[in-house]
Amino acid sequence: MNRIGKNIKKARSEKGYTQEQLAQKLCVTRNTISNYETGHSNPDIEMLQLLAEALKTDPNTLIYGEKKEQSADQTWRKEILKRVIWLVIAGLMMVISSSLIRYGNDLTKDTFIVPSWVWWLGLVSYPAAYVIIGEQIMALLWRAYGKEISGAKWIKVVFWILIGVVVAYGIVMTVECIRYGYEQWIYKKMVENMRPGDSVSFNFASGILGNVILIYGYHKWLWMLGWGVCGMLLAILKPKKKSAESAEN
Incomplete structure (x- = not known):
């Protein structure tokens, strides 16, 4: 048969x-x-x-034949594996960023100018890693205790607003770091063309980038905690995916 x-x-x-x-x-x-x-x-x-x-x-x-439904244990193991993989990715992001920042700081000893990519790593790469870590840990805890967020419309709105804020921050900081790098390049060109006795003053950081750098430099623990909490909120507020059966109903 x-x-x-x-x-x-x-x-x-x-x-x-x-x-x-x-x-x-x-x-x-x-x-x-x-x-x-x-x-x-x-x-x-x-x-x-x-x-x-x-x-x-x-x-x-x-x-x-009929597709066999996965048992609760299989689903839970797959979810744990997925979360652990994301945590490993976030950990690698932090390790690589930390190594590159140290290298950039060594270059600063000679030029006295912090490279723009060093600020990008600290202001964008690190926060992204903290958000991922906070989200994955909270998602595991939330799932382990069987918690579910309600499907209220305002919760979805808050979730997407938070996503928008995080994405907007990353875009703005990336653009600012690129601008900062461009300003550095112009400054170097000006210095190369200086004649004896000439002097030049230059303001690299804009108001936005300067203020964020101050917060990052003087309140690192709050900075880390804030982005981690942001990731936790994303995990809690994330709308639950509708199954095919519930969608039909």
């Missing part, structure tokens, strides 16, 4: 039909149904569609 035959027999038995009753519904002989189920012959595409309609299922189920 092939797979299609097994699936047809299983679907027929679940509906409580005999081979004769199913054959009458399809206007074929009982022997035709028997041949399908024993694998002596296979239904063509048109007959497969008619069988699916008669048995109130779909052709894919008759061909491949």
Whole structure:
């Protein structure tokens, strides 16, 4: 008996039909149904569609069988694995960023100017890592205690506003760091073309970048905690995905 035959027999038995009753519904002989189920012959595409309609299922189920639902333990293990992978990614982001920042600070000893990419790592890469860590840890805790956020509309609005703020911050800081790097390049060109006795003053950081650098420099622990809490809020407020069954209802 092939797979299609097994699936047809299983679907027929679940509906409580005999081979004769199913054959009458399809206007074929009982022997035709028997041949399908024993694998002596296979239904063509048109007959497969008619069988699916008669048995109130779909052709894919008759061909491949019903998909086995994952157990709660399997789902939980997969979720843990996914969260751990994200935590590892965040950890690597922090390690790599930290190493590059140290390297950039060593360069600063010679030039007395902090490279723009050093600020980008501290102001964008680090916060992204903190957000990921906060979100993944809170998601695991939230799931472990069986907590679910309500599907209220205002909660979804708050979630997307928070997402928008985080994305906007990353874009603004990236643009500011690029501008800062460009200003550094112009300054170097000016210095190279200076004549003896000339002097030049330059303001690299804009008001936005300067204020953020001050917060980052003098309140690092609050900075880290703030972005971690932001990630936790994202995990708590994240709208729950609707299953196919609930969507139909």
